[in-house]
Amino acid sequence: MFMMPNLRTARAGLMMGAAAAALVLTSVTADAETIRWARVGDALTMDPHSQNEGPTHTLNHHIYETLVGRADDGSLTQRLATDWGISEEDENVWVFTIREGVKFHDGSDMTVEDVVFSLDRARTPPSGMAALHAAVEEVTAVDDTTVHVRMSGPAPLYVQNLTNTFIMSKAWAEANGVETSPNFAAGEEAHSVRNTNGTGPYMLVERDPEVRTVLRAFEDHWADAPEVTEIIYTPITEAATRVAALLSGEVDIVQDVPVQDIARLEQTDGISVVRGPENRNIFFSYDMTSDSLASSNADGNPFASPEVREAMSLAIDRNAIQQVVMRGESQPSAAPLPPFVNGWTEDMHAFGDPDLARAGELMAEAGYPDGFSVQLDCPNDRYLNDESICQALVGMLARINIQVDLNAQTRSLHFPLIENWETDFYLLGWGVPTFDSQYVFDFLVHSREGSYGSFNGSRYSNPELDEKIQALATMTDLEERDALIAEIWDEVMEERIFLNVHNQVLAYAMRDGINLDVHPENQPRMTTVTFD
Amino acid sequence: MADFTPGNRPNALARAWDSDIAWSFRHSPLAVIAAFVSILIILAAVFAPWIAPHDPFNPASLDLMDGFTPPMEPNAFTGNVYWLGTDNQGRDVFSTILYGARISLFVGFMAVLFAMVLGITLGLIAGYRGGWLDSLLMRVADVQLTFPSILLALLIFGVARGFIPPAYREAMAIWVLIVAIGLSDWVQYARVVRGATMVEKNKEYVQAARVIGAHPAKILIRHILPNVMGPVLVIATIGLALAIIAEATLSFLGVGVPSTQPSLGTLIRIGQGFLFSGEWWILLFPSITLLALALSVNLLGDWLRDALNPRLR
């Protein structure tokens, strides 16, 4: 299904020598603005519901639209829904008012039927989005502009789960046999993997997975026309090559800028860098429950000792990690959640200077005056400088005689260790797409049972806390709910389940004359690009 | 051949000095330089703990704030000065290179030794016994060649990770690497040895040894092995350079020794990330060391090949 390269992309030119000329060309012609956009990886699929994954959503947001959007400050915005709220008659029902006059790329009108169809498709396995809609019982169209979503109980925050659930055309899906999201096991490629029909501001012109994807502005889009009329999206895996492509003028925007290159790029003529906080925190956690640790020479489980956990929190030098490992590009914090998230407080965030003397005393009190050894599992291709952060911690813990063996490996080997409880001590980064603490508790704090605790690698289990966490899901009095969240956090911080390092900061580098802000979920929209 | 009159017996050293090989060596300035450089690097690596001003493998001795210190300039926070600067973890680049070369050389030598022992053994057996065993071994060699070395090493590494309990993975990483590189290299030795064995085994002295009932293993080791050591040595020398480079390449693919105990290749992989950010020394010095080491070993291999080939003399 590849298309012939067209003349316009040919003119955009990948030839080096023409880079300077292309620059002049694009800034003069106001009617055709092309953005050449590079990042580390490609979207996995164009199917709107198959994968719940960042880069996939980022690209699909240009082609498909969601009911509600997420603004750069994290707040919700209107998109295909113009209004939403909990029904006054029934607290279990969410009511959405659907925008009128919206067209799909094939020219057909979007109706409430399409919305119902899409939400149903998204919540039906094997859709990757199903978990976010697990509480949905039924989706119905009430009239031409209203859709009701009935939940299994009160779900005051459900709308927060909708920011990555796209609306697609029912007729198109049925005509192409993609009524459900693609099934890997079926052994056939679904039409929706490389073909699209959304309502978004751009149409898919060319899709060559992992090589290049070309989008062109959709003229019948309901919103104002974006300044960028064409997007050429190219994944470049190697960090050095990605930066080289920007320096040589072969791409206009680089999304995943290695932290060490940010300062240098800022000083480079013709290139500017924007940065902003990401909704993701990076932390260490440990098995604090088992009787002994597989990778440790210690008797018993040192992490079970509150003194050891406190000693570790006194040994870590977050500011040094920020200054050296992250080159200043992070927000050191002791709070195991990003500041965007409901429940974050200044108190949780604050941390003191490292105190090795006190940490040493605590180690002795805990019965480990000579320390112990343990393995630290760390991903090396998932978060910004993940391996270097782990390496820095190895040095810091060595000062209090905790001898750490570093096991850094690729993400597909790292994450199953947490999932299968095969790691004693690990690094994890957590993004909070719902912008609410409950999401953190559900996956990281609640005991592992059912859909809860799947990333709870600490094996922490506290039935009392579990009850409180479950109660959060259905509380409609938001003030009361926030109080309970604070209560749970007090307990979690007291127990030191997490040894938080920092919140990630995102940086996008681009050629001068392009304006693009950092998106907290790392999903930049080319519709928001303006030119000087 | 050196010509000695009877009764005038020189000592071993003088005999070696006068041998053909030594003569060729003395008259090849490039070989002399290469030997000098390799020996220098090897000695520096072996004696790293005594030469290096710091111990980069001891995490407790590192100060993260020393990170990214340029060569010969004081660090902005700590004021410490390092000859060749420091890397992203505050490790002294000079010391890390010495320790890293130690790892690289260890991996290289052991991988070559492993490949050599395996290859020679299988080659001798295949060549001496012949028949179905020979066919089988040579088919295995074909399959082995079908797996390109990097792929093979990648897969062996993956398997080893599956087998080795988590607690030993870090300690075992270096051995897995040695096996992975060595295993992808044995075929060359086997082929050369097999070929030579097939020729030698029909010669009269071997037949004679067989007639008087010498054990096959004894025949192989006493009589045949010495005759194939020349070409084997050439392959081994070049194999050493290849193994060191292979280790670096695997490190780029995310397979290798832990970054807390980096080899030269790991250092280059790390330094490569700082090519555009201005910290050139993290990449430059390890690269120069690796280049000097691999180049001089290659040159030695080259010279050895020519020197051992009587027709080229």
Add this chain to the structure above:
Amino acid sequence: MLTVSAVYAGSDMLAFILRRLVQSVIVMLTVALVAFALFRFVGDPIASMVGQETTLAERAEMREALGLNDPFVVQFAKFVTRAATGDFGISYRLQQPVMELILSRLPATLELALVSGVAAFVFGVGFGVYTALNRGNWLSGTIMTASLIGVSLPTFLIGVLLIWVFAVELQWLPSFGRGETVYIGNWWRTGLLTESGRASLILPAITLGLYQMTLIMRLVRAEMLEVLRTDYIKFARARGLSNRAVHFGHALKNTLVPVITITGLQLGSIIAFSIITETVFQWPGVGALFINSVRFVDVPVMAAYLMLIALVFVVINLIVDLLYYAVDPRLRVDRANTRH
């Protein structure tokens, strides 16, 4: 010479080919078995396939649906029977049929391999002949030493340095990708017919070909030196042939047979080594596809790629064997010693 021996080989030849074919199939099956056995250790595909919200139960279900819980023998049997019909399943990562995915990436790799192979051959033979004929002269000494630099640095570093110099500093050549491509026929996408495509090819081809060039150059030099010493050449000289005629008409001609054999055998390893080059230059070929698949544990793509490499090697081996057989039937299967 070829036809003569073909005639007198007769039905012997047929038996030989059949035997070789059977052996090739066994080799392929062995590779498949080994590869397949290894995959279960490279990671868990499910971990990369699902989002963080997916429950453990759903993960287990998915594992079941993909057949990852089946006994090894069952998985392998399924794989072989489907692979025999050219069906390698669907990529876990890109959700496309693996066969189609590989075929769409193959032209990029083949063009890169071919161009770098040809360049390595041309320069390798040229330098090899020069250094053999001018032994001891300073220029050939320099060439010999300089060529070693190419094999004394890891490929990825050479690639990155080339990008830095020629793409970033001088801005002469592109740093990544294939440039503009056009179709030949239905599926072969070529970069050779466009200016940007050719420009994009230069740096990756140098990176990939450097090692092979050094190898070929050394081989040609060694073979030339040997041939020049044979009686056959001495006789040609005695007949009063010019140096030129002796060197190129006789010596080089006799050198080329083993050189071409080894170059042919190297083609497979060029394709394998392209993994590194393709990664550094974001070259959209099968090597980059493979390494991305390893990171994602995309087992169907990994399996198909290894089978492809195995096939390439087996076919090349087969052709070389047949050529040897045709050239000299007495040699039979024994070409082991000419291969390095």
